[in-house]
Amino acid sequence: MDVSTILGYLGCAIAIAVPAIGSAIGVKIAGEVSHGAMAKVDEGHGKFIGVSAAPSSQTIYGLILMFVLLGKVKTAGIAVLAIGVLCGIAIAVSAVYQGKVAATTILASSKKQEVFGKCFAAVGIVESFAIFALVAGLVMAGGL
Numbered sequence: 001m002d003v004s005t006i007l008g009y010l011g012c013a014i015a016i017a018v019p020a021i022g023s024a025i026g027v028k029i030a031g032e033v034s035h036g037a038m039a040k041v042d043e044g045h046g047k048f049i050g051v052s053a054a055p056s057s058q059t060i061y062g063l064i065l066m067f068v069l070l071g072k073v074k075t076a077g078i079a080v081l082a083i084g085v086l087c088g089i090a091i092a093v094s095a096v097y098q099g100k101v102a103a104t105t106i107l108a109s110s111k112k113q114e115v116f117g118k119c120f121a122a123v124g125i126v127e128s129f130a131i132f133a134l135v136a137g138l139v140m141a142g143g144l
Helices: 003-040 045-052 054-070 076-113 113-142
Strands: none
Touching: 003 045, 003 054, 003 076, 045 054, 045 076, 045 113, 054 076, 054 113, 076 113
């Protein structure tokens, strides 16, 4: 196996590993706040749990990117590495910041239940940046 192919496989591994790490951090941040909020309020627990899981979707995006990149490893290994690293980092950062926004959503809605929907919109907006990174990675991989 040549160096380019090895680097391509490394890019595929990074495309899933880095977003999974970001998702774990994001869910941790939101989950901790969720647990604290549930200890203080008697209702809305299901919403807190749901919103704290939102950053996990970025792992799915990394998995999709990895599967697409796998098909390009032997012909464009170094390009696959670059796409995997850069898109993986973007997706992971989105997951971490989504966890932070989810945490503030939980805190705000634990004080005023009626603001949950408005706050959750920001969680979705942060998610969109992961989707943009995924789409860019897919487009670039399609050009290889």
